[in-house]
Amino acid sequence: GAGVSQTPSNKVTEKGKYVELRCDPISGHTALYWYRQSLGQGPEFLIYFQGTGAADDSGLPNDRFFAVRPEGSVSTLKIQRTERGDSAVYLCASSFKGAGEQYFGPGTRLTVT
């Protein structure tokens, strides 16, 4: 079946601009996660959704970052006033009810110039 998909695969934006990154999880997976992976590092947790609600947003670095999942399926990660330090690969993952392994998407590579 279809895996986790993320769009766009690459995004280049100028400092100060607003960006939206989209994640489409595996059908039937109620849990959705966003991670950020900087070069040479492992993924770092940003936010976790169970259904439509953000059950844990403790990993969001500051209030420029926000994520939504209005219908409990597709999620959008929104970054306002982007900074060069936001450049990274943003990974989305989903799992069945938040248990067991997480299935990752291919990521969106964000470059802020």
Add this chain to the structure above:
Amino acid sequence: AQKITQTQPGMFVQEKEAVTLDCTYDTSDQSYGLFWYKQPSSGEMIFLIYQGSYDEQNATEGRYSLNFQKARKSANLVISASQLGDSAMYFCAMIVNTGNQFYFGTGTSLTVIP
């Protein structure tokens, strides 16, 4: 606080040989899960193997096995009969029963030499 440590930034292995990738973890939770993921150059994280903290047997999945030593808090990945397609980054990760997020190590880059 939860922490995963992978001390081998890079490893080389001859094709068809076995290789062990090290992972140690730190948590005060009694119930947790340990995972290994493979990340090829394409960037996608591929699930390899899982070990629960209460599992008495070491997990195995095909050519992958997890050497779980609970008292030492280690969860090393063993890949047998290495193949050229095994060349990738490998990440050890942990999730605790009281939390929702994965904690990842910094990864080990494995290169399989023909």
